Amino acid sequence: MGYKNSIQLTKDKKLRHFLTIEGLPRAILVEILDNAESFLTVGEQQVKKVPLLRGKVIVNLFFENSTRTRTTFELAAKRLSADVLNLNIATSATSKGESLLDTLQNLEAMHADMFVVRHALSGASFFIANHVAPHISVINAGDGCYAHPTQAMLDMLTIRKHFGAFADLNVAIVGDILHSRVARSEIHALTTLGVNEVRVIAPKTLLPSAIESMGVHVYNDMNKGLEGVDVIIMLRLQKERMDGAFVPSEEEYFNCYGLTEEKLRLANSHAIVMHPGPINRGVEIESSVADGKQSVILEQVSNGIAARMAIMSMCMSGIAAGEV
């Protein structure tokens, strides 16, 4: 198997780290979705707990602040009965001159079991996974522009719950593809799960140069791109892009690439609207669409906890079961 999977999978092809969807076998993605569906009901029980990871120590290593993502990982861990340690890296020992690897080795020596890593640099979670002890699992909670694989899996769960299967679906991803770790992970997940077509809709300034090589069709015109699609995944427009060379103005961006009720009518009538949040109402999405009956944005949030529970518990049992 390739370099990435040689890190992510055990010799028995079980998941042990979850860093990127690129290259993961379809069977692993389907197993994640199946497990996540079984966890979906846990959140609705009177006692929202399963004892799968009791006594395990999960360390949230957030080098980049993200209350929302950290919260969903923390809730997922607690529903699995794990203990959670939130480390604010900026104020910890690394600020005393200790190297990142020394910090990691210290956490390993404290018998941590899993690192959930958020970092501004692409590849940071791979770097960490390459250096941890064999009993540690690393989960990528978003690194740079590279990958956000748990977001992609919760979106796949949302799609499967609505349509049952992936084979006939046309999916459009709209917005800042260039800087989006979400977009990259979605594309890998959608192509691996075998949808009919993946489209990316964006201005040229927000598209990576060789994006077609990922197996997608490019549209610069949103009206054309939405025709006949079943799933619309809107991306968040980072405020810091809005005043630069990338986007002429918030208004013009909304006119061309904001999802309005009018544009939504170009898609199939049963199409669902997704967004990883937090949403900028009136920038990338019209308020009435975000709150409308085709929106599944809040379902994504609920599905996010179940998907993360599935991934965490699979990684832990992968390590427990096997030669690594």
Place this chain on the structure above:
Amino acid sequence: MGYKNSIQLTKDKKLRHFLTIEGLPRAILVEILDNAESFLTVGEQQVKKVPLLRGKVIVNLFFENSTRTRTTFELAAKRLSADVLNLNIATSATSKGESLLDTLQNLEAMHADMFVVRHALSGASFFIANHVAPHISVINAGDGCYAHPTQAMLDMLTIRKHFGAFADLNVAIVGDILHSRVARSEIHALTTLGVNEVRVIAPKTLLPSAIESMGVHVYNDMNKGLEGVDVIIMLRLQKERMDGAFVPSEEEYFNCYGLTEEKLRLANSHAIVMHPGPINRGVEIESSVADGKQSVILEQVSNGIAARMAIMSMCMSGIAAGEV
């Protein structure tokens, strides 16, 4: 029932939110006190836990910092075996431009069960309670100058433990009535529970204009106001009031409205002295009085955890039981 109770109570008249004491039936207040008394012993057990809220997710939504109040809610929740999520709203998604309602809906989608809300604006907890999903309970941990109902209930518990009943008691509330959410909630609780007389003692600059309409007697002279009282509730003087138009100087305030041993002798000999904390020694209360044998200030703190356990568990069972 009135507007406030139509929000706070289920159709079966069970508590489902706890936002203000104004308008709550006396039976509900008595039920809170009875439950709180049964929880008082939990803090003294070897294992300080009851499993009533196991698996429930309680979110501390503190828009205004208060380590002490947050800590008592956190301990109350943990003693009920709930999971607690502390959100620092200033650094969370709302700072990325997300609206408060979007943040709330996200937390609901994560299957939160209760929001404990602290906010600088009066009415904030009502606003939130008006917008949450039916399975969510909201508890007001202090909003603006409006209400701090859990503080009032822990004080009622403290009074009842000392005197057994409310009917014969004269209670004086002393200090900055104008800006005090504690004072408003105390007055509603005391009149609902039927004490003999509620007095407020304050300079004119620290009294709301129509305070008599709440059923209290106003005293500007502390010596007269303390005559024959059984309970003295001192209010905290906010440092930011001391240099303004409200209070001429710390010394003069202490001379007129600080509780000294000398003034305390004007009250009944069995009178108890209360303060919500943190206390300013030498500003609103003499040190020897705060530490004296009539002071029940630390009992209030212990009672605070029991009272909050009672309110939290009643709200959760109100929602579980009923049509909402």
Place this chain on the structure above:
Amino acid sequence: MGYKNSIQLTKDKKLRHFLTIEGLPRAILVEILDNAESFLTVGEQQVKKVPLLRGKVIVNLFFENSTRTRTTFELAAKRLSADVLNLNIATSATSKGESLLDTLQNLEAMHADMFVVRHALSGASFFIANHVAPHISVINAGDGCYAHPTQAMLDMLTIRKHFGAFADLNVAIVGDILHSRVARSEIHALTTLGVNEVRVIAPKTLLPSAIESMGVHVYNDMNKGLEGVDVIIMLRLQKERMDGAFVPSEEEYFNCYGLTEEKLRLANSHAIVMHPGPINRGVEIESSVADGKQSVILEQVSNGIAARMAIMSMCMSGIAAGEV
């Protein structure tokens, strides 16, 4: 018994606070080590939990920030099934003008069971232990230049696991003895446990004046000091000392007192290298030595959780058992 032990021990000579190693009977230290060894395996179990402190509330009172030490105490507490409250004192009620003693009394009224105290002032933990209620235990997690007794005990555990006994050992402590609370606690522990010889190796500017009275031999020349030693305890050089009157330059310090492979060969061939962390690679220790086969630095970290579990559970059972 002396002043210090009259605070630290119950009348039955059980541990109730853990503030300093100075004056503690050898039997207590051996009991800590024996208990810690039994806890060492807990970290390696599938479920890393023992129910000894279930329902107990342990408050981390960190007046001085230390993520690493706080984390090990938090993990130790969670493995004992206790509830942990992390208080950032800088932002809590003390900043509203409340005195430290009022804050402590409030936490006692909330039925806290243990304070883990980190403070920049020497003696702070004694001050607190002198003022807490009888049911509260205080553990010193490092105060000023005075003591860091849990660090010393985890180091004793590390030494005993490697050599089995203390009697024949020569131990060198190298570096900034003057400002090191770790050094003071190590010296007391080593002499109480009866090693053959304790040496301190440091420039004159980094030695307290009457250090020989603690029963150690002083070396200014590291080469001479390392001859024939079995254990080398390197101290961290605080960055703030490097530019002052204490150390001429980082390079010169490393030349004279940094532990290199070459200098390590002067010690006995089976000697172990210890460091409390976080390490400054290339300042007080050569990277290849820190990562070398004689280094036990990461074992110290693992042992730190077991040692703290032992101390916490002994203090709690000392209070539960006895007259205090």
